[in-house]
Amino acid sequence: MDGTLVDTEPYWMATEVELAEEYGATWTTEDAKHLVGNSLISSGHYIRERTGIPLSAEEIVERLLDGVVARVQHAVPWCPGxxxxxxxxxxxxxxxxxxxxxxxxxxxxxxxxxxxxxxxxxxxxxxxxxxxxxxxxxxxxxxxxxxxxxxxxxxxxxxxxxxxxxxxxxxxxxxxxxxxxxxxxxxxxxxxxxxxxxxxxxxxxxxxxxxxxxx
CATH class of the missing domain: 3.40.50.1000 (HAD superfamily/HAD-like)
Incomplete structure (x- = not known):
């Protein structure tokens, strides 16, 4: 779905940056690209290890979903065709x-x-x-x-x-x-x-x- 039917990767990336900045951490475009196509729980573990955010991988996933779902409810960015x-x-x-x-x-x-x-x-x-x-x-x-x-x-x-x-x-x-x-x-x-x-x-x-x- 992500990146194939709907181009929501920018939504995920923006939410990841917001979450990192909330805890004073840095999140780069290369970090975000590393997660493309991965399972959410794997992404949660990677974010936790990469940034040191004091949340569990499961909590990170829920925070990411909160941010991306809010953006999708505002606009669905369909991929061309x-x-x-x-x-x-x-x-x-x-x-x-x-x-x-x-x-x-x-x-x-x-x-x-x-x-x-x-x-x-x-x-x-x-x-x-x-x-x-x-x-x-x-x-x-x-x-x-x-x-x-x-x-x-x-x-x-x-x-x-x-x-x-x-x-x-x-x-x-x-x-x-x-x-x-x-x-x-x-x-x-x-x-x-x-x-x-x-x-x-x-x-x-x-x-x-x-x-x-x-x-």
Missing amino acids: ARELLLALKDVGVPCGLVTMSYQRFVAPILEHLPPETFRVVVTGDQVDQGKPHPEPYLTAAAALGVEPDECVAIEDSPTGATSAAAAGCQVLVVPNHVAVPPGERRTFLDSLVGVTPAVLKTLPDRNMAARDLP
Whole structure:
């Protein structure tokens, strides 16, 4: 979700800076980029170790969620082409699952801006034992959808997310956002989701694809 469907990474980064400054600590852009795609609890531990904030990792996560949820309720920053692709997939009856390391209370206000049943399955970071880059989140979603992972296309924007999806056996469409994603098996790259249709997803090979290749 973050960085793929909605560009909320700036919301997370701003909240991280606010939290660090509240306790007289420093938080850099590089620190923030280090957390992209990670589970929230892993991010909480990293922030605690990096800044020395006198809060538990769990408390840090809740503080981050407070700040980001407030920003999302004010405005949902959709990534270009993402909402259009979701609606097109719904129109042709392709079952979709949302696999995110964010928690349910952050996901809920975003899903309110989509038609009901846009996602038949939602797997959040607080529902799995092992987060990305482990394959568990994608294996869980595929099982809930009643399909094999190799029948799925995962859309990801981070190295951890792409690793998780590929390890589960999914074909991965990588649309990098705030961090670079290295090439790898089962990965196809595009600059954005603008112009991507259900028909395009059906034909994804394991190669680089430029916008000019779109029908």
